[in-house]
């Protein structure tokens with residue numbers, strides 16, 4: 390072991406290494422908490438002053454982190470937070486957990502990774518270990534992060550500092566698999582980089598899965614998310630085909646799922662949502678385009694999934710039509726705005742598209758979501774209705790978009806005039822019911 394590696398390894402093993410986490414969002418804050426609980430001193434750095442102030446007050450704004458968990462760590466000094474990037478110069482170990490959204494054009498927006506890397510490059514020093522966690526296309530860590538860090542600092546990865554990629558896989562809202570026990574794939578720029586990153590993460594996380602390179606780690610995450618996106622696309626297309634055939638897709642899926650092997654159950658819905666599944670595979674297809682290759686499964690699944698909100702709106706139009714009403718002017722109540730049940734996350738939620746399309750067709754739209762008080766979009770803003778019973782009774786049609794577990798579906802079925810159920814939330818009770826249309 391070189392002297393640099395030996396010293397860093399000792400600091401990591403004794404948990405004396407000072408840690409910084411760039412980005413204190415859904416990924417960065419839980420990571421900071423887990424490492425602080427393992428004994429590290431962690432500084433969360435984020436340009437968003439309101440997040441930093443909340444952390445300093447010991448108040449969590451992330452559903453997966455309880456304030457009761459965060460507050461004692463802040464009080465004991467294990468977790469600090471700041472908007473000051475110069476604190477990076479004191480850090481031995483830095484995780485980068487910044488956003489990787491898409492631009493309006495559908496291309497990857499790497500500006501957050503670039504900015505974070507530039508800030509880090511100013512303060513990079515010998516004996517630092519860095520892990521990029523943000524989901525991105527294969528090659529990002531080597532082509533963008535490594536190049537910038539070495540160019541600005543004059544230091545060499547694998548000798549002076551250590552750089553790796555480790556994809557975040559946490560499923561927001563889930564309690565059985567969380568940051569601490571989710572197996573963590575880690576690939577380094579060099580074997581020494583991978584080794585140091587795995588040593589660091591292994592101090593706080595239960596299971597570390599070393600792979601041979603940053604590219605393998607980057608691609609593994611994209612395989613996972615593409616797998617989900619493509620299978621959801623497939624089952625959504627099944628729903629469209631069953632609709633034409635007059636066959637109940639939900640019964641078909643349950644029947645297929647009785648096969649003890651070789652089949653994995655996915656369910657159709659109003660479209661993809663969340664920060665990962667609708668976006669990450671498009672990072673891969675974008676990269677492949679630059680290599681003259683079309684990622685056909687991704688493109689096709691994306692097309693099918695993107696059209697699902699329109700299909701739901703067609704169903705609303707059809708059921709109103711049957712009742713002699715037009716969508717124009719009808720009162721439509723959208724139930725659930727979050728992208729999945731029981732979370733407060735509305736990012737990329739199909740509810741946004743469904744509401745937008747209904748509004749375009751001049752419906753009088755309201756929504757209810759126990760977790761999302763208001764929605765602000767470029768061209769519209771709505772607040773969740775507060776009196777759910779009255780809202781259901783008033784609506785010409787209720788559209789179930791998110792099957793939150795706290796809804797009383799029996800009561801909804803009883804009260805509503807018409808229902809479009811895009812999640813089979815009503816189950817058997819919605820089947821063959823003249824006032825219900827299922828996906």
Ligand SMILES: NC(=O)c1ccc[n+]([C@@H]2O[C@H](COP(=O)([O-])OP(=O)(O)OC[C@H]3O[C@@H](n4cnc5c(N)ncnc54)[C@H](O)[C@@H]3O)[C@@H](O)[C@H]2O)c1
Nearest residue numbers: 411412413414415416435437486487489504505523524557
């Ligand atoms: N949310 C999830 O469940 C999840 C799961 C797996 C992977 N990921 C990936 O993890 C990454 C982070 O996602 P997230 O959900 O935590 O995003 P987020 O938007 O919740 O948090 C990102 C934070 O980074 C901050 N930030 C922006 N620029 C910064 C900079 N230059 N330096 C420091 N901080 C900066 C933002 O203010 C924000 O607080 C993304 O690449 C995402 O695809 C997210």
